[in-house]
Amino acid sequence: xxxxxxxxxxxxxxxxxxxxxxxxxxxxxxxxxxxxxxxxxxxxxxxxxxxxxxxxxxxxxxxxxxxxxxxxxxxxxxxxxxxxxxxxxxxxxxxxxxxxxxxxxxxxxxxxxxxxxxxxxxxxxxxxxxxxxxxxxxxxxxxxxxxxxxxxxxxxxxxxxxxxxxxxxxxxxxxxxxxxxxxxxxxxxxxxxxx
Amino acid sequence: xxxxxxxxxxxxxxxxxxxxxxxxxxxxxxxxxxxxxxxxxxxxxxxxxxxxxxxxxxxxxxxxxxxxxxxxxxxxxxxxxxxxxxxxxxxxxxxxxxxxxxxxxxxxxxxxxxxxxxxxxxxxxxxxxxxxxxxxxxxxxxxxxxxxxxxxxxxxxxxxxxxxxxxxxxxxxxxxxxxxxxxxxxxxxxxxxxxxxxxxxxxxxxxxxxxxxxxxxxxxxxxxxxxxxxxxxxxxxxxxxxxxxxxxxxxxxxxxxxxxxxxxxxxxxxxxxxxxxxxxxxxxxxxxxxxxxxxxxxxxxxxxxxxxxxxxxxxxxxxxxxxxx
Numbered sequence: 136x137x138x139x140x141x142x143x144x145x146x147x148x149x150x151x152x153x154x155x156x157x158x159x160x161x162x163x164x165x166x167x168x169x170x171x172x173x174x175x176x177x178x179x180x181x182x183x184x185x186x187x188x189x190x191x192x193x194x195x196x197x198x199x200x201x202x203x204x205x206x207x208x209x210x211x212x213x214x215x216x217x218x219x220x221x222x223x224x225x226x227x228x229x230x231x232x233x234x235x236x237x238x239x240x241x242x243x244x245x246x247x248x249x250x251x252x253x254x255x256x257x258x259x260x261x262x263x264x265x266x267x268x269x270x271x272x273x274x275x276x277x278x279x280x281x282x283x284x285x286x287x288x289x290x291x292x293x294x295x296x297x298x299x300x301x302x303x304x305x306x307x308x309x310x311x312x313x314x315x316x317x318x319x320x321x322x323x324x325x326x327x328x329x330x
Numbered sequence: 331x332x333x334x335x336x337x338x339x340x341x342x343x344x345x346x347x348x349x350x351x352x353x354x355x356x357x358x359x360x361x362x363x364x365x366x367x368x369x370x371x372x373x374x375x376x377x378x379x380x381x382x383x384x385x386x387x388x389x390x391x392x393x394x395x396x397x398x399x400x401x402x403x404x405x406x407x408x409x410x411x412x413x414x415x416x417x418x419x420x421x422x423x424x425x426x427x428x429x430x431x432x433x434x435x436x437x438x439x440x441x442x443x444x445x446x447x448x449x450x451x452x453x454x455x456x457x458x459x460x461x462x463x464x465x466x467x468x469x470x471x472x473x474x475x476x477x478x479x480x481x482x483x484x485x486x487x488x489x490x491x492x493x494x495x496x497x498x499x500x501x502x503x504x505x506x507x508x509x510x511x512x513x514x515x516x517x518x519x520x521x522x523x524x525x526x527x528x529x530x531x532x533x534x535x536x537x538x539x540x541x542x543x544x545x546x547x548x549x550x551x552x553x554x555x556x557x558x559x560x561x562x563x564x565x566x567x568x569x570x571x572x573x574x575x576x577x578x579x580x581x582x583x584x585x586x587x588x589x590x591x592x593x594x595x596x597x598x599x600x601x602x603x604x605x606x607x608x609x610x611x612x613x614x615x616x617x618x619x620x621x622x623x624x625x626x627x628x629x630x631x632x633x634x635x636x637x638x639x640x641x642x643x644x645x646x647x648x649x650x651x652x653x654x655x
Contacts, residue, residue: 140349144380148388152381160578163571164617173335174371180381181374250389251400268350269386270394275351290347298343300382301375 143184150195151183153249156307157196158203170210176305179203253303261296264289338375341365346379441465442482445598445621447579455489456496461515461576462598462620470494483515485577488529499536503554506532506543513574517597521555525565525573533560581620585613588630588647595623603627606648609636 155176162172179202183189192198254262260282267273267281268289279286345362348354354362366372389397442448442460450458452468454475460466464482468475472494477486479500488496490509498505500516503524510529516522524533526548533552534543544560546552549570552562565573572582581598583591589610592603598620612634618626627645631638639646 140377140380141384143377145384145387147377147381148384152378152385155378164575164578164580171335177335177338177371177374177378179374180377181370181372184373184377246385247389247393247396248400250385251397254386254397255400265386266394266397269383270389270397286351290351293347293351294340294344297346297379297382298340300386301339301343301378304382304385 143189146189147180147183150192151180151199152304153246154196154199155305158200159305160307161200162203162207170207175203175206175210178206182206253300256303257296257299260284261292261299264292265296265300268293335371335375338369338371339379342372342375342379345376346383350383437467437469439465439467444600447576452489454491454494457485457487459485459487459577461485479514479516481516483513483517483576485511485513485527485574487511501554502535502557504534504536506534510548521553524552524554525570526550526552527570527574575617576620579620580617581626582617583614585615587611587613588634591626591630595620595626599623601643601645603645603647606646609634609647609649612636 158179159172159176162175179199182202182205183192183199186192254265257265263282264278267278268275273281275286275289278289282289284292345365348358349362366376440448440450440458440460442462442464444463446460446462448460450460450466450468452458452475453470456475458466458468458477461483464484465480466484467478467480469478470476474494475491475496477484477496477498479498484498486496486498486507488507488510492508496507498507498514500514500522503514503522505512505514505524507529510531511527512529512531513525513527514522515525524531524546526546528548530545530547532543532545533554535541535554535557544552544562546562549565549567550562551565551573552560554560568584572584575582581591581594583594586594587610588605591614592605595603599622601623603623603626614630614633616629616633618629624640624645627638627640627647630636631647635650637646637648637650639648
């Protein structure tokens with residue numbers, strides 16, 4: 136499966152990542168004692184990735200929600216926790232979410248806007264590194280030359296960018312400049328450290 | 331997010347970046363596979379990191395200029411990235427300029443209609459989430475960040491900045507925060523309510539009623555009625571979660587009377603639920619879609635064995651005719 140990651144990553148990018156905020160919102164509506172939503176989300180991606188064939192999944196969004204639900208049920212069984220507060224029932228996960236902000240945004244403004252919006256929240260070096268590498272297809276060396284930084288720093292900016300985007304996409308684009316501004320300083324330090 | 335998940339995401343991002351940029355050495359490959367196998371969450375986090383890269387790639391190169399020019403959050407009518415236009419060299423030196431732009435002093439107004447919830451990211455990195463039928467004005471100056479809650483309810487997720495306090499004005503109340511997360515609500519016939527989720531806020535009254543500030547910490551609810559003393563009381567996590575369910579377009583009840591539940595629904599829709607006084611003290615528990623009063627009424631009727639009658643702009647709940655026989 137290791138070789139296959141890139142292709143599967145693309146599939147997740149198309150079918151699951153844009154809905155993560157929605158799934159997260161649904162999960163937080165069903166609060167189960169001792170259950171960490173982040174664990175559920177990470178395990179959901181893992182379970183989907185472990186499927187023999189992703190192309191066989193016809194309704195990816197529902198599939199992702201059902202996977203998350205199955206994880207919650209497993210947790211409840213395993214820990215024998217029965218106090219599911221607030222919703223009274225796991226069926227809350229099945230409810231259509233009317234106010235799905237991520238979805239509305241995708242519908243009205245398009246995927247490009249969602250990506251542009253997320254990128255706009257990143258420190259400028261992280262953003263530019265990601266754009267040059269992933270959208271313009273430059274090599275690590277070319278990115279380094281263009282930005283006048285070391286190749287190692289390119290890798291750092293990229294890792295930082297991915298880490299922040301995981302958060303931003305996961306929250307449905309909710310802006311957290313507070314974290315990214317701190318990182319801005321870190322990114323600039325990187326550049327100075329390794330000229 | 332727990333520290334562990336955060337750490338997993340960080341590692342996943344590092345691996346994704348490294349694998350994207352170059353071939354792993356044999357040694358790294360072993361390390362990578364061992365890491366993946368160590369915990370199912372590692373695999374999931376890695377898959378998501380790959381998905382992030384995949385999502386960026388979907389933006390074709392002809393849209394790159396649009397992405398670069400995207401303003402991000404606009405404030406005071408000045409798109410942030412416009413300041414940065416003129417290439418990367420400019421953008422690197424422009425961080426200071428962005429900072430300067432944060433201090434422009436024009437007032438912005440944000441509002442929601444019945445049943446709407448809206449997220450408003452602010453120029454300083456703070457986030458305001460407006461509940462139904464609410465209105466705020468935002469004014470940032472060099473010294474402070476001022477928000478006026480004119481009506482309704484809002485959650486404030488405040489970016490830390492000791493030098494520029496974040497102050498929410500609601501009626502004659504002032505809520506002052508440094509870096510924290512809290513809601514303020516100002517509804518007709520109810521005391522002004524401040525609910526603190528994280529950090530500490532300081533409450534005070536403006537004008538002649540001004541007194542000593544009251545400090546309110548996380549998991550505390552403070553109520554202020556006119557000029558009476560501010561009353562603060564602890565709130566358990568479960569209640570806090572219920573009180574914040576509106577962020578997701580939900581209302582949550584835990585043994586609430588129908589009377590109170592219906593009052594709550596009235597905030598979100600102009601479809602009225604009318605409850606027969608004979609059953610108004612029956613209680614409901616559950617999580618409901620806030621702008622769907624009919625759905626709620628039907629659910630409540632089913633659970634409490636009531637008669638429900640839906641007409642154009644009204645839903646009636648009453649005892650069934652045979653009840654009590």
